[in-house]
Amino acid sequence: MVGVSQTTDPEKNKVAAVLTTPEEWRVFLKRYGELYVKVRADGEELVDLLDDDQLEALDRGERVEPWLGEAPAREKALVASEERLGVRFPPSLRGFFLASDGWTRLDAWVDGVHPCGRVVWMRDSEAGRRVTEIYDSTPGNEDIVQLFRRSIEIARGEDFWLLDPTDVGPDGEWAAYEFAPKYGDTTEYPSFSALVHSGYESMSGNESTEEDEDEEDMD
Numbered sequence: 001m002v003g004v005s006q007t008t009d010p011e012k013n014k015v016a017a018v019l020t021t022p023e024e025w026r027v028f029l030k031r032y033g034e035l036y037v038k039v040r041a042d043g044e045e046l047v048d049l050l051d052d053d054q055l056e057a058l059d060r061g062e063r064v065e066p067w068l069g070e071a072p073a074r075e076k077a078l079v080a081s082e083e084r085l086g087v088r089f090p091p092s093l094r095g096f097f098l099a100s101d102g103w104t105r106l107d108a109w110v111d112g113v114h115p116c117g118r119v120v121w122m123r124d125s126e127a128g129r130r131v132t133e134i135y136d137s138t139p140g141n142e143d144i145v146q147l148f149r150r151s152i153e154i155a156r157g158e159d160f161w162l163l164d165p166t167d168v169g170p171d172g173e174w175a176a177y178e179f180a181p182k183y184g185d186t187t188e189y190p191s192f193s194a195l196v197h198s199g200y201e202s203m204s205g206n207e208s209t210e211e212d213e214d215e216e217d218m219d
Helices: 022-039 043-049 052-059 075-085 091-099 126-136 142-150 192-218
Strands: 004-006 110-113 152-157 160-168 174-180 185-189
Touching (some): 022 091, 022 192, 043 052, 075 091, 110 160, 126 152, 126 160, 174 192, 185 192
Antiparallel strands (some): 152 160, 174 185
16 A cells, blocks of 8 residues: 655745746756756766856856756647646646746656646556556555546656646645655655755755765865
C-alpha cells in the first residue's frame, strides 16, 4: 500500500509565498539557475548551460544568473492547453508558463517541467498509464490509483510531478505531488509553486553543507 507524506505543516515545512506572476517567477527562476550552477552542474554540463562570458565570470568567482528555461508561453497557447484538458490551470502554474514555457534542469528525479502544450492527464501518457496499471493490480492502492487518474502530469523523468484539479485551496492552487515509482513514495505540496521551491530549498541545504565541509577542511 502506498502512503502520502505531506509538506503542509507551517511549523515544520516553511515555504516561500506562492509565486503567481510572470515577474515573480522570472526573478525566482534566475536565482534557481544560479544555485543549480553552483551546486548541481558539473564541468561538462556548465559548458552547455553557460556562454563564454558567463564561464569566465564563474571562473573569477563572480555571480552568474543563467536562464535554464524557455521563452515565455503565449497566452493563446496557454488557453489552448487549458481548453484541450478542460481545466484552467492554477495561478502559480499559469504564471510559471508565462515566464518560461517549460524548464530543463531541476533538483529532483524529473527531466524538467513540460511546456504547456505537452501537459497531459497522467492516465493518458504512456508512462503514466503503465504506472497506473501496475499499481491498480495490487490491492490496497485504490487511493493512489484514483489520484493518478484525476491528476495532470506536469513533469516526468524517473519521478512524476502531478497536480490534482479536484483539490483546490482557497487561493485557487491545486494540491501538487511528487511521486517516485521506484520507492512508491508520494509527497504532497500545497501548490505547484511549493513543489518547485522544495528543490530550491534542497539545493540551498546542500550548498550550506558543502560550505561547512570546506571550512572544516581549512581548519
